[in-house]
Amino acid sequence: MTDPDFIRQTLDALESQGLRRRLIEVGSAAGPHIKVRGRTVLAFASNNYLGLANEPRVREAAKRAIDRWGWGAAASRLVSGHTEAHAALEADLAAFKHTGAAVVFPTGYMANLGLVSALAGRADVVLADRENHASLYDAIRLSGARLERYPHCDAAAAMGVLDEHRGRPGNRLLVTDTVFSMGGDTAPLEALMPVHAEGVLVLVDEAHATGVFGPTGAGLAEALGAGEGITATVGTLSKALGGIGGFVAASREVCQLLVNRARSFIYTTALPAAACEAAREALRIAQAEPERRQRLLQMAKSLRQALQAKGFDIGRSASQIVPVIVGQPERALAMAAALMDQGIFCPAIRPPSVPHGTSRLRISLTSEHTEDDAARLVEALAHARDI
Numbered sequence: 001m002t003d004p005d006f007i008r009q010t011l012d013a014l015e016s017q018g019l020r021r022r023l024i025e026v027g028s029a030a031g032p033h034i035k036v037r038g039r040t041v042l043a044f045a046s047n048n049y050l051g052l053a054n055e056p057r058v059r060e061a062a063k064r065a066i067d068r069w070g071w072g073a074a075a076s077r078l079v080s081g082h083t084e085a086h087a088a089l090e091a092d093l094a095a096f097k098h099t100g101a102a103v104v105f106p107t108g109y110m111a112n113l114g115l116v117s118a119l120a121g122r123a124d125v126v127l128a129d130r131e132n133h134a135s136l137y138d139a140i141r142l143s144g145a146r147l148e149r150y151p152h153c154d155a156a157a158a159m160g161v162l163d164e165h166r167g168r169p170g171n172r173l174l175v176t177d178t179v180f181s182m183g184g185d186t187a188p189l190e191a192l193m194p195v196h197a198e199g200v201l202v203l204v205d206e207a208h209a210t211g212v213f214g215p216t217g218a219g220l221a222e223a224l225g226a227g228e229g230i231t232a233t234v235g236t237l238s239k240a241l242g243g244i245g246g247f248v249a250a251s252r253e254v255c256q257l258l259v260n261r262a263r264s265f266i267y268t269t270a271l272p273a274a275a276c277e278a279a280r281e282a283l284r285i286a287q288a289e290p291e292r293r294q295r296l297l298q299m300a301k302s303l304r305q306a307l308q309a310k311g312f313d314i315g316r317s318a319s320q321i322v323p324v325i326v327g328q329p330e331r332a333l334a335m336a337a338a339l340m341d342q343g344i345f346c347p348a349i350r351p352p353s354v355p356h357g358t359s360r361l362r363i364s365l366t367s368e369h370t371e372d373d374a375a376r377l378v379e380a381l382a383h384a385r386d387i
């Protein structure tokens, strides 16, 4: 069988623009040092912010749960896949987020799909930050709602768009990441939240902030004291919590609606109970050991300062995600390769993940990195820049 021409042409076009992506095989567990193609490298390439993906107590919780529950959940949640482990995890998440309830999905991507498409429909309009995560854009498309994108982090522009839709029939929703996944900058929640008083439903995606920001690690809304009026929060179990799964934390009614309406909840198999038990243990550790997130954010601050002192463009990063913006995709690839030559794995991120002209290296720190690791990275970047 021969592939149609367009497939090869598409791949060739990506290649010639420096945009073709390839998988990299990793031969070890997550951590600051990982094995890539048989070689151990210092990695700044995971979302394992609190080092919980390979934490002994989390591993043990997963093993114990497998012994109790087996591996597969064997059914969707609404049939027979909803175990006591799922219910306990949802209760823990609701307590963590101070909401009436929570609903767990197989991934954060699916949580976004389910939430937006359950709350918005064809008659509604959704305002979205231009740099929101792709899963939110896919979710809006699935909902059939009218999409209005506002310039990145521009609350005044969002208000302007809202004005244009005042008095129209249907609901108005505003959706934003709190910590942006590719820039590491934060949404102006205090400036955005007043829309809630006008009856706008506010959905926030705390995927990168959960476990990291706020006095109890609940997220950026907690850190800013700006949680009042949020209709629903999305979080993931797969980043700071080091596992797999996503969740929505909201009122009991919103959560009941999701169980009845969210297609990505209804028409898919439940997470394994063991994934739920591992997430509960990870959440317990994240809350009991605040020094993990404190160390992470302190190290991130020093790293940002060191990079700026060397003249690197780190955008508006204010988190553990620190981009080094270099412009063209070929340049980002060349610098990533130069880092790899020095034993450092830091991925090049290119369009369509980021806007054209802003290709970058995306540094993501974890609490398991040391100050020495960060210093080594800064030196290696300075060297890679001169190639």
Ligand SMILES: *Cc1c(COP(=O)(O)O)cnc(C)c1O
Pocket (backbone or CB within 6 Å): 107, 108, 109, 110, 112, 133, 135, 177, 181, 205, 207, 208, 236, 237, 238, 245, 246
């Ligand atoms: C990673 C991410 C998601 C998806 O979460 P997964 O659990 O990986 O599917 C959703 N939103 C944002 C902002 C993310 O960065």
